[in-house]
Amino acid sequence: MGINREVYDFAAKAGALEGYVYRKNKLDIDYLPRWVDNLVSHYQCLPSEVKEDFQSLCNGTVGRTIHSLLPHLGEDHEVIHKLKGMVSGKLPLSADDFTHGR
Numbered sequence: 001m002g003i004n005r006e007v008y009d010f011a012a013k014a015g016a017l018e019g020y021v022y023r024k025n026k027l028d029i030d031y032l033p034r035w036v037d038n039l040v041s042h043y044q045c046l047p048s049e050v051k052e053d054f055q056s057l058c059n060g061t062v063g064r065t066i067h068s069l070l071p072h073l074g075e076d077h078e079v080i081h082k083l084k085g086m087v088s089g090k091l092p093l094s095a096d097d098f099t100h101g102r
Contacts (some may be wrong), residue, residue, distance in 0.1 A: 067094050
């Protein structure tokens with residue numbers, strides 16, 4: 001798979017996760033560890049110079065996902081720790097902070 005396809009695949013999965021958990025009162029969290037493991041694996045396989053190009057956008061998408069999941073999972077959940085591993089710098093202020101990373 002070419003690098004553009006890899007970036008698209010990662011971004012689509014990250015965006016889908018953000019959308020799925022955004023402002024949900026009730027979540028089926030059983031699937032989250034596998035989804036996040038897959039996302040982290042995609043992220044880690046991308047070359048560092050490629051990640052540098054989109055990292056601020058990733059911080060926003062993944063950061064908002066973290067904010068959406070915190071009420072359901074808590075700060076110490078493994079999924080939260082793995083997601084934070086894909087963020088460098090500050091998280092968005094909330095799940096509604098769509099200006100972060102622009």
